[in-house]
Amino acid sequence: MQPLKERFTPRSYPDHIEEKIQQFNTQGYLLPPCHVLRTPEQIEGIRESGRINTLLLDYLSEHIREGISTAEIDRLAYEFTLSHGAIPAPLHYEGFPASICTSINEVVCHGIPSEQEILREGDIMNVDVSTLYNGYYSDASRMFLIGDVAPEVKKLVRVAKECLQIGIEAAQPWAQLGDIGAAIQAHAEKHHYGVVRDLCGHGVGLKFHEAPDVEHFGTPHTGLLIVPGMTFTIEPMINLGTWEVYTDAADGWTVRTDDDLPSAQWEHTLLITEKGNEILTY
Ligand code: MF3
Ligand code: CO
Numbered sequence: 001m002q003p004l005k006e007r008f009t010p011r012s013y014p015d016h017i018e019e020k021i022q023q024f025n026t027q028g029y030l031l032p033p034c035h036v037l038r039t040p041e042q043i044e045g046i047r048e049s050g051r052i053n054t055l056l057l058d059y060l061s062e063h064i065r066e067g068i069s070t071a072e073i074d075r076l077a078y079e080f081t082l083s084h085g086a087i088p089a090p091l092h093y094e095g096f097p098a099s100i101c102t103s104i105n106e107v108v109c110h111g112i113p114s115e116q117e118i119l120r121e122g123d124i125m126n127v128d129v130s131t132l133y134n135g136y137y138s139d140a141s142r143m144f145l146i147g148d149v150a151p152e153v154k155k156l157v158r159v160a161k162e163c164l165q166i167g168i169e170a171a172q173p174w175a176q177l178g179d180i181g182a183a184i185q186a187h188a189e190k191h192h193y194g195v196v197r198d199l200c201g202h203g204v205g206l207k208f209h210e211a212p213d214v215e216h217f218g219t220p221h222t223g224l225l226i227v228p229g230m231t232f233t234i235e236p237m238i239n240l241g242t243w244e245v246y247t248d249a250a251d252g253w254t255v256r257t258d259d260d261l262p263s264a265q266w267e268h269t270l271l272i273t274e275k276g277n278e279i280l281t282y
Pocket of ligand 1: 091101
């Protein structure tokens with residue numbers, strides 16, 4: 001163990017924030033590794049990727065309705081992405097067999113689109129899309145309500161969206177990752193919902209999933225320092241009942257709530273700026 005002041009830090013943070021970073025370093029804050037800070041050129045690349053990703057979600061929203069299969073939505077996503085000169089990042093990612101994730105009702109995330117799965121009145125569905133364009137990754141998801149949805153489930157979807165918004169507000173330069181998680185957890189638990197702990201947000205941009213992990217629960221004033229130039233997702237998964245989940249052994253992907261009660265999730269890719277943040281998937 002070294003005294004704090006002598007802790008080794010590579011001196012290759014951008015010049016304009018180097019001094020500020022070293023101040024936090026001497027105070028004992030956990031610093032992000034230099035490699036998670038983006039150059040202006042990289043930021044523009046991720047922004048372009050995010051633009052296509054958002055166009056894709058807008059496009060899919062025009063087709064999502066009762067009676068369509070999730071496989072059909074997946075095909076639309078594949079065609080749209082390729083026609084924009086991009087690649088669906090999930091396709092073949094660690095063996096994932098489709099271009100998007102479609103997660104209905106008690107499925108928390110990583111649902112695999114299927115011909116057999118037809119949207120029915122009362123369903124809620126998360127569609128999670130990630131785009132690789134010109135070497136840069138972006139990642140976002142939204143919820144869709146099919147016809148008339150039970151009021152308590154509608155409320156879950158609304159509060160999950162508020163959790164994302166509250167998390168984004170907490171994602172300020174020179175705050176800490178624990179501030180994001182704590183803000184999300186407080187809002188969800190106020191409504192007696194469960195916050196999923198086994199899956200988290202993540203750095204994104206040069207890779208699909210990279211450092212740091214961004215948890216959706218936590219303690220204020222703890223965790224990694226948030227620094228301008230970071231790009232990461234916030235993607236809280238909020239459960240009507242227990243926070244506990246399991247992965248379906250049959251496909252190795254589909255994550256479900258332990259109690260089979262519904263789950264809702266919204267996701268954006270964020271850039272931390274010197275003044276606040278920018279949503280790259282709006
Ligand atoms: N898009 C998901 C996320 O938000 C990850 C999906 S991994 C996949 O991080 F392989 F299922 F696509
Ligand atoms: Co993500």
